[in-house]
Amino acid sequence: MATIKDVASAAGVSISTVSYALSGKRAIAESTRRRIEDAVRELDYRPNAGARMLAGRRTYILAVTEPLRPDTYTPAHMAFVLAVATAARRYDYDVLLLTQEEADAGLRRVTSSRLVDGVIVLDVLRDDERADLVRSLDLPAVLIGVPDNTDGLVCVDLDFEAAARLAVDRLADAGHLTVGLLGHPASVYERGSNFPPRFRDAFLEHAAHRGLEARFATGEHDPAQVRAAVTTLLGPDGDLTGLVMHGEEQTQREALTYVAERGLTVPGDLSVISAGSTFDTSTFDPPLDVIPLVPGASSERAVELAIAQLSEPVEPRVELLAPTYVDHGSVTPR
Amino acid sequence: MATIKDVASAAGVSISTVSYALSGKRAIAESTRRRIEDAVRELDYRPNAGARMLAGRRTYILAVTEPLRPDTYTPAHMAFVLAVATAARRYDYDVLLLTQEEADAGLRRVTSSRLVDGVIVLDVLRDDERADLVRSLDLPAVLIGVPDNTDGLVCVDLDFEAAARLAVDRLADAGHLTVGLLGHPASVYERGSNFPPRFRDAFLEHAAHRGLEARFATGEHDPAQVRAAVTTLLGPDGDLTGLVMHGEEQTQREALTYVAERGLTVPGDLSVISAGSTFDTSTFDPPLDVIPLVPGASSERAVELAIAQLSEPVEPRVELLAPTYVDHGSVTPR
């Protein structure tokens, strides 16, 4: 494997010149730079990661902690892990995956061994032990999600409250009087996940504020239970005309299938909005209006903030990204 | 942050003694070891990762490449990523996640920069570019999955062919004459994923061998399509009495719900086996017999083989783990 020494002698310069040419940290004569670049290419030189970590002040690795608890909605969570990895690569960073067992000890380990430059915390609970840990770590850290206590933390997330209000407003503005929310499985709310209750509470509150009757039901994995939940939401008199779904893809598909079986058309009899969804609702039958949760958006900002902290202090903050509404024709006036 | 020097002076020994005491690579007097351990604990010393990588011959990092293509069944794939990470930790290894964009360039990068000691390849296609790359890499690599061409590769996987035969045998032995397989979405077979066709082909072949009539249908994400697939499998005369499902959890739940709606009881009218499943079928309604796919099993063996290659050559091989059958009462004699 070629080292910086090989490149230096091939290019006829010192190793410090090679280093500076590659890092761009000082001006290099055009001809010198070209010779170095040629040598790098020819020798297929890549800086030794360990040496870089030891000599420099960066490891170019970010830790991602994603506990993946039982009952987490893994497709969405995985989408975030991926989005973080992808965003990190834009900054020439790699991503080290810390799992459940390692949530606490692992963070300590990779931090104090200087394996990583910063930490991205995923799947944040309302009361998350990793929040305390991160506060004490004195290492760049960004949470994707908002715990109850955000003191001293840098958090990025979709504005789920605004998303819920947006969904309610759409239905209210279309004249719907009775609206329902089909959510995540009950266990997700119980284990303290941060955003499902944020969405639910804002939904119920804003519906009341707009003078609507609002209902809520959890969306379990069992199709039969999904059907029961939809039945409950529709009401004994079937007076529900606006449905918001914030939960898993298969739950939403099941609900649509069941609604169709009941002989209800969307949006004729029932206007439907999918909210906080990471999947593509335009291929649903029928396609659903959606307030998407874009993993790339929060992830990119989170990575950006984590890396920014390496060079400059970043004030603790909660950055909530504004929701957008994508119309696919599943909402009509009552 | 404490360094090995701090530990050495606190314990009154040289840094080499500290290093050897921690690595266990040479005998250390009991009293010396104790003093060193005390110092380590007191100073909360953890070896600097970069220094360790540079000076030693190991980085204690394994790369995991998991493309997570569209249409991959992410819960199962994520389970493997997690299982690899967990297994790696047993060997004091961390896991670096390489994604889609990085499949090829990323492997090259982390390899030639000596960031990782080895590679675990997940979500293997029948014709996977990463297989060729790995062959040329001269770095410990293990595939979880079996591509068409396994020359020079170390592969570990569940024996999906044996699993299919096991499922067929159970049904045949119970006297069932017409059996069906509800599989993954068609796109999974088309994109060249390695194990779904392995299972399907062995299923059809062994069913023929046992003199059974066998049917196959794909399990799409749309519940209505799942229902249509089950309808097809049941046959116009409803002569199907044995059903094997190898696919996504929600598809299997949907199929069960639909079967119940059709007024069929399991196992009374229909014996059902879930195969190659990473989820818990004992909570299904009714609980299903299962030939489980245990991510931990293949992952542990894969990690073990990857790390073994660091100290001794490992012959290319395909290690197929024997399937097991877990009875939950969903198969009865016809």
Place this chain on the structure above:
DNA sequence: CTGAAAGCGCTTACAG
């Protein structure tokens, strides 16, 4: 059983 020292391959002041 233990120590002094070379060396891993970089980055970055220090000098010119």
Place this chain on the structure above:
DNA sequence: CTGAAAGCGCTTACAG
């Protein structure tokens, strides 16, 4: 615009 050299914090022969 470029170079010589210190130093990052370990591991591991080499010595005794």
